[in-house]
Amino acid sequence: MESSGEAGTYAHDVLAVVLRITEAVPSVLLWQRAREPQAGRWSLPAGRLGPDEDVEASVRRHLAEKVDLAEVAHVEQLGVFSDPHRGPPPRRVATAFLGLVPTDADPAVPDDTAWHRVDALPPTAFDHGVITRDGLDRLRAKLSYTNIGFALAPATFTVSELRDLYAAALGHRVSATNLQRVLTRRGVLVPTGATAAPGPAGGRPAATFRFCEHALRVTDPFAALRPPGDGG
């Protein structure tokens, strides 16, 4: 048992929506609660904020218990969830993060932990279903105006493979032709020079690419109201 602490102080949790594209659909990393509260339901990886770390360091520390951190290609803050009744007392405040894992990493996970398709979530604990949805919305938005794809894609890939990743994440068809042009114009894709072998049915060998940078960059900063003399 734990007491509720001094008046005006709250346990602060950090939690992570870790997404990965699997089987042409986004999946989120969840673990099944063995004990109350909410035994049997599925939770996002989470943990208590420690005294000598900020929330980002904390979420990385806790994530390391569920996945190899080296395979989490990007982490960013989603926001604070603080409804006083978001869980049973004592009251907890949580800072949520979005984490992304490339498809070529297949991190080992503990027995109680598994990837779940976001379109068919199992019963989730507390507000974790809502938070997962927020994470996916953030990813979808940023695919359009940043290079965040680097965190979903393998080290090298063909445009077709990348197209499938984007289509899975966005939930709608994506044209390989246009995807290549958009990302090339923005300078986020670099050809490796190598080509991939065709499949068993034949076809022209595909050129392979990689992302130029592996840090988040906004590639389409504003659609309108740019400073004068800035092109357009």
Next chain:
Amino acid sequence: MESSGEAGTYAHDVLAVVLRITEAVPSVLLWQRAREPQAGRWSLPAGRLGPDEDVEASVRRHLAEKVDLAEVAHVEQLGVFSDPHRGPPPRRVATAFLGLVPTDADPAVPDDTAWHRVDALPPTAFDHGVITRDGLDRLRAKLSYTNIGFALAPATFTVSELRDLYAAALGHRVSATNLQRVLTRRGVLVPTGATAAPGPAGGRPAATFRFCEHALRVTDPFAALRPPGDGG
């Protein structure tokens, strides 16, 4: 004096970057600390998260002590600031918000509180300078792809007046011609039918407009990778 509370719990603060365009420049609402820590320095409006409120309710409650809440046209979460050394012990975690006040409101503020131009901030307490910058960056970004201008503009206005607001907030020249076309095309401006009287130097009377909605709406959701058959 206050103790540091039970291990693993932290005081949670909420604070607000309240912005308003004054004298053709963005200003932020700050109050001067009378007591240690950081006596004499200027702080963002802030307060402790209460036991029965979420962070947004809390920031509204604390803001009400500094400004008339009815004059804050928009509030949104910026993020969590949690560096263990962002202030003196005991450690405090803070959720920051952005608040916007229209130019036609001139809220009464307490004696210790004043608007300060963001381009000439006085010495700020803790990390409040950085947080202020974050708030301004958020405002600038959203001016381009949302209708957030409604929260800066008076109830009705001419396009010239609106142009001056946008230019002040963005920090660069804005063309009234193009501003009107962009906002009209997006359906965020509505003509009132009335016209404003010309100034003493003459000139054609300006038509007046108002914002169609007074809730935040994303008007330019994605520049690229839209679903097929969605125009383009």
Next chain:
DNA sequence: GCAAAAGTGTTTGAAGTACACCCATGT
């Protein structure tokens, strides 16, 4: 009439979608 400010028309360019067509490989 003239200056000042508002507003419209039009040109230019960039970005993105759609689609036709060519290329390289396997069987």
Next chain:
DNA sequence: ACATGGGTGTACTTCAAACACTTTTGC
């Protein structure tokens, strides 16, 4: 040969910036 998938070329659309020109006022 021909099917299969990869890639380029190009037309079309939308959006927004730039700028010339017209409109309506005060003096």
